[in-house]
Amino acid sequence: MGDLAGLDADEAAFWRPLIRIATVLPRALEDQFLPETGLTITDYGVLVALSEAPEHLLRISALAATTALSLSRISRVVDDLTRRGLVEKRRCAADGRASNAVLTEAGLARLEAAYPSHLARVRASVFDHLSAEEIRTAGPVLARLAAALDAAPPTDDC
Amino acid sequence: MGDLAGLDADEAAFWRPLIRIATVLPRALEDQFLPETGLTITDYGVLVALSEAPEHLLRISALAATTALSLSRISRVVDDLTRRGLVEKRRCAADGRASNAVLTEAGLARLEAAYPSHLARVRASVFDHLSAEEIRTAGPVLARLAAALDAAPPTDDC
DNA sequence: TTTTGCTGGTTGCGCAAGCAAGCTTTCGGT
DNA sequence: ACCGAAAGCTTGCTTGCGCAACCAGCAAAA
Numbered sequence: 444m445g446d447l448a449g450l451d452a453d454e455a456a457f458w459r460p461l462i463r464i465a466t467v468l469p470r471a472l473e474d475q476f477l478p479e480t481g482l483t484i485t486d487y488g489v490l491v492a493l494s495e496a497p498e499h500l501l502r503i504s505a506l507a508a509t510t511a512l513s514l515s516r517i518s519r520v521v522d523d524l525t526r527r528g529l530v531e532k533r534r535c536a537a538d539g540r541a542s543n544a545v546l547t548e549a550g551l552a553r554l555e556a557a558y559p560s561h562l563a564r565v566r567a568s569v570f571d572h573l574s575a576e577e578i579r580t581a582g583p584v585l586a587r588l589a590a591a592l593d594a595a596p597p598t599d600d601c
Numbered sequence: 602m603g604d605l606a607g608l609d610a611d612e613a614a615f616w617r618p619l620i621r622i623a624t625v626l627p628r629a630l631e632d633q634f635l636p637e638t639g640l641t642i643t644d645y646g647v648l649v650a651l652s653e654a655p656e657h658l659l660r661i662s663a664l665a666a667t668t669a670l671s672l673s674r675i676s677r678v679v680d681d682l683t684r685r686g687l688v689e690k691r692r693c694a695a696d697g698r699a700s701n702a703v704l705t706e707a708g709l710a711r712l713e714a715a716y717p718s719h720l721a722r723v724r725a726s727v728f729d730h731l732s733a734e735e736i737r738t739a740g741p742v743l744a745r746l747a748a749a750l751d752a753a754p755p756t757d758d759c
Numbered sequence: 760t761t762t763t764g765c766t767g768g769t770t771g772c773g774c775a776a777g778c779a780a781g782c783t784t785t786c787g788g789t
Numbered sequence: 790a791c792c793g794a795a796a797g798c799t800t801g802c803t804t805g806c807g808c809a810a811c812c813a814g815c816a817a818a819a
Contacts, residue, residue: 449720454728457740460747461727465623466669467750470777485805504767511624513807518769520805540767540814562607569619570612572749577742582615584731584739589618591730592625628807643775661798671777676799678775698784698797 471568480557490554499546506544529553629726638715648712657704687711
């Protein structure tokens, strides 16, 4: 995906790499991660989100939001993780419609076991290629962009 | 997806936004683009790649490489675009196994018609949220990362 | 208290994408 | 000239994912 007119040189030099990274990075991470750990990147993301939540517990819908997955997808992923014993699903006492996903002991163990592999893939695909200086200068820009993307899901028409 | 230990603060501040962007950006672009133009982001990428090639012509395999799609996927996408008259497929004279995809007049017209919509989405999702300064400083870093990702597909074991 | 509407989640379905196996054409060795 | 190996797709099948339709529980009005 690339285009020239309409974007100035700096913008193009930002845009092209960005879109390339966005398409290539996820697969680069996934490819060896799954065989090594038996977890999808998606599975891993779900487990991480739970591990960082108080009580290792999150509403299904909250899980969807933090993992940027659709509700339907999260529903199935959680079911699958439940079947594998890594997560437990509890109907919420206060609100009978809602469910909470809870990380099990096995889930936490699995997550911790997967972490080194994940870290290795991240280093190999990203940080091994960048200097500390580069990381420090680009980080905040990425942070601002990520925040903007999260904040503006609807059609912000002028 | 996030992790804390193993990455220092700067790295984490680079990694988390990056992975978030990589997951959210593609959908943000796609969502309105398809209804507006009748083209998938993938379709669009293929047409752009062809439009930038000499003679508006590329080998199927080259197309796969530049769009970062699998050979099987490209095969079907090109077939589909051919059926829609946006691309033409020519068996290569020099090598009977190979095929070239060529952009048709209709394909070029369609691409040009889609461009404003694409540009608008890119601006709305990315450049409207960043200063020129930020774009200038982060661009080269992204470029280096993208280049590294493209260069190191196999298991670069130590 | 019953009805109407809303919210949280699940299920049916279709599409995008990759992997693995297959087919044809070419090339290198003999 | 011939045969095995490799290149360049193509096709069958599986998986990940989202949308839209749906169901259950809650809440507010009648």
